[in-house]
Amino acid sequence: MDFRQLIVTVTAACFLALGLQSTASAALIGTPDYLAAEARAGHLAEIDAALSRADVQAQLVALGVDPADAATRAAALSDAELAEVAAQMQTLPAGGDSFLAVVGIVFVVLIILELTGVTDIFKKI
Amino acid sequence: MAVAALAAVLTLAGLAACTSLDRRVPEDPARELTGVPFFPQTIHQCGPAALATVLGASGLYVTPAELVPLVYLPGRRGSLQAELLAAARGKGRVPWVLAPEFGAVQAELAAGTPVLVLQDLGALGIRRWHFAVVIGHEPADDLVILRSGTQRRLILRRTDFLRTWRAGGNWAAVITPPDRPAATATGGGFVRALADAARHLPPEAVAAGHAAALERWPTDPLVLLANGNDAYAERRLADAIGLYRRLLAGDPGHAAGRNNLASALLDSGCPRIAVQEARQALAALPPGSPLAVPVRDTVARTEAAAGDGGDDASACRAE
Numbered sequence: 080m081d082f083r084q085l086i087v088t089v090t091a092a093c094f095l096a097l098g099l100q101s102t103a104s105a106a107l108i109g110t111p112d113y114l115a116a117e118a119r120a121g122h123l124a125e126i127d128a129a130l131s132r133a134d135v136q137a138q139l140v141a142l143g144v145d146p147a148d149a150a151t152r153a154a155a156l157s158d159a160e161l162a163e164v165a166a167q168m169q170t171l172p173a174g175g176d177s178f179l180a181v182v183g184i185v186f187v188v189l190i191i192l193e194l195t196g197v198t199d200i201f202k203k204i
Numbered sequence: 205m206a207v208a209a210l211a212a213v214l215t216l217a218g219l220a221a222c223t224s225l226d227r228r229v230p231e232d233p234a235r236e237l238t239g240v241p242f243f244p245q246t247i248h249q250c251g252p253a254a255l256a257t258v259l260g261a262s263g264l265y266v267t268p269a270e271l272v273p274l275v276y277l278p279g280r281r282g283s284l285q286a287e288l289l290a291a292a293r294g295k296g297r298v299p300w301v302l303a304p305e306f307g308a309v310q311a312e313l314a315a316g317t318p319v320l321v322l323q324d325l326g327a328l329g330i331r332r333w334h335f336a337v338v339i340g341h342e343p344a345d346d347l348v349i350l351r352s353g354t355q356r357r358l359i360l361r362r363t364d365f366l367r368t369w370r371a372g373g374n375w376a377a378v379i380t381p382p383d384r385p386a387a388t389a390t391g392g393g394f395v396r397a398l399a400d401a402a403r404h405l406p407p408e409a410v411a412a413g414h415a416a417a418l419e420r421w422p423t424d425p426l427v428l429l430a431n432g433n434d435a436y437a438e439r440r441l442a443d444a445i446g447l448y449r450r451l452l453a454g455d456p457g458h459a460a461g462r463n464n465l466a467s468a469l470l471d472s473g474c475p476r477i478a479v480q481e482a483r484q485a486l487a488a489l490p491p492g493s494p495l496a497v498p499v500r501d502t503v504a505r506t507e508a509a510a511g512d513g514g515d516d517a518s519a520c521r522a523e
Contacts, residue, residue, distance in 0.1 A: 106467040106502050108460040108495060110430045114399050116460075116494040142279030152274060155290035157400040164286050172372055174322055174335035175248040175282025 118158065128158050131165035138168045229342060229349070229359055236340030236349050237261070240318045242356045243268050250353055251275050251283025254320055254335035255291060257351050258379045261318045262297055282333060285322060285375060292379045293401040298413070300386035300397055304374035306366065308388045310341055315387035317378045318351075324371030333372065338365075382413035391421030395430050407437075425455045432461070436468055444468045459488040463499045466506055474520035475509035482506045 108116075132153050139149035156164060164171065192198045231238050241260035245253035245268065252268035252275055259266050274291040275283040289299040302308040302319065309319045319338040326332035336358070340349035346362040369376075378386045382405055385394040398413045411434040417427045432447035448465035451458055462485035469478035482503040489496055 106470075106498065106505055107433065107436060107464050108498050110395070110433050111399055111402065112498075113429065113460045113495075114396060139277070142277050144277065145273060148273045151294065152287060152290065155274075155294045155404070156286055157290070160286035160290065164284060168284075169280075171284050171286075172322060172324075172331070172333040173277060173280035173282030173284055174251050174254075174333040175280070 128161060131161045132156070134165045135161060135168070138165070142168070229345075229347065231357070235342050237313065237316060237318050238339075240337065240339045240351060241265075242351050244354045244356075248281045249276060249283075250335045251288055253353075254337050254351075255283075255288050255379075257337045258318055258320050259292065259295060259297065262379050262381055264295055264297065266295060283335065285377075288320065288335070289377060293404050296382070296401075296404055296409070297379045298382050298385075298394075298397050298401045300378050300380065300389050300394070302376040302378065302386075302388055304376070306362075306369075306374075309338055309376055311388050312378050312386065313338065313341055317380065317387065320377045320379070321350075321369055322372035322375040323365075323368040325368055326371075331371070334368075338376075382409045383416045385413070385417055385420060391417055391424030392426040394421075395424075395426045410434075411438075423450075423454055425451050425458055425461070428454075429458070429461050429464070432464060432468075436464065441468050441472045445472065457488045459485045459493070459499060460495055462488060463495070463502050466502050469520070470502075470506050470509055472520070474516045475506055475512075476516045477520055479503070479506040479510045 135156065136149045136153040139152055140146050144152065153161075189198070239261075241257055243253045243256045243260075249268060249272060252271035255271050255275060256266050256268045271291060274294060275287045277283060277287070289301070292299045302312065309321070312319050321336055321338055323334045323336060324331055325334045334353070336350045336352035338348060338350050341347070341362075342349065342359075348360050348362050348365040350358045350360065350365075352358040378388075380386050382398060382401065389397070394417050395414065398410060398417075402410050414427065414430040414434055417424070418431045421427045428447050428451035432444045432451065435441075435444035435447060445465060445468045448461050448468060451461040452465065455461070462481050466478045466482035466485060469475075469481060482499070482505075486496075486499050486503055489499055
């Protein structure tokens with residue numbers, strides 16, 4: 080078991096323990112318990128959710144998020160979001176609108192125009 | 205030659221960044237939410253800026269800088285949609301993702317709520333994801349008005365906006381306080397959205413949200429169940445019984461509602477009708493339901509109470 084797996088397992092266990100506490104009520108079916116039952120069938124899915132929460136946390140840290148913030152952020156995601164983010168953290172749209180990207184595109188176009196001889200703006204450099 | 209080429213390149217860059225139509229459209233509160241705050245973004249950080257904008261409009265002043273550790277993903281140089289929603293929950297707000305059509309955006313604007321949107325401002329096949337906030341729509345000229353990036357009022361042709369919006373799957377969301385369901389929300393959908401935010405909210409705020417939902421969706425089964433459960437939690441048993449009965453009148457096969465009605469009846473000193481309701485709840489459960497455990501427990505409890513010679517108080521049959 081490598082270090083990341085260890086972290087994922089330990090964190091999953093913590094989330095699972097937290098989750099099970101809330102489902103202990105017996106005679107009345109509380110609103111969160113009802114929604115959980117409606118959304119997924121039983122404890123197996125609960126373990127999945129806990130695992131993806133821990134996995135998302137590890138992925139956030141790998142992408143440069145402070146470990147303490149990563150825990151808060153993984154905890155704030157809903158179960159549905161969690162599944163999506165865990166599977167596609169690298170490919171989901173990440174809104175950033177980097178101005179540098181525009182500058183980069185302009186620069187590349189300028190270089191192409193220069194190299195193909197359309198323009199001669201870098202002559203004096 | 206060089207000047208012409210440079211001009212062409214700059215025009216291209218301008219297109220990529222979306223052309224603002226400087227038609228001197230005057231600010232008009234009739235078609236534009238002029239009071240929505242503006243936080244100019246710094247490099248890469250349109251996510252925190254757009255989120256601060258919609259949070260501010262919901263009555264919560266947070267600076268983009270405070271949101272950066274909650275939503276910015278350094279390795280992706282941007283923010284994920286799911287994390288913007290999650291951060292809004294962390295601030296005690298309820299996010300609602302709109303149906304992917306412009307009509308839903310217009311409906312939210314008409315209700316006074318600015319709309320967070322995901323756009324692709326890329327060009328030449330390069331994706332450039334961007335979050336902005338729609339604050340107005342000018343139907344006469346078909347213009348869309350946004351708080352976007354470093355522009356306090358970006359005015360786009362509707363067709364241009366729709367083109368950039370389509371790439372991200374027409375994704376749009378609004379952020380509201382827990383007791384103000386979004387204009388385009390559904391009753392059941394709002395209860396689920398509120399439940400996702402519940403861990404960041406005091407129980408009274410969740411109950412206030414359920415109560416607001418009941419005013420707007422008086423017959424929605426999930427809204428009735430949630431309000432019944434809140435009444436039960438506050439030991440307002442007569443109110444809880446009334447709400448569960450209203451739920452069952454519209455949806456007789458609702459096992460959870462019937463189980464909870466049985467529990468509330470038992471607690472009100474009515475074990476005989478409680479046991480009937482509990483057995484009906486068990487019969488209504490689909491096979492393999494995770495609710496079987498609590499429902500069997502209710503059957504056992506009510507049977508024990510009824511078998512102890514417990515008799516129903518005269519008030520039990522009143523309704």
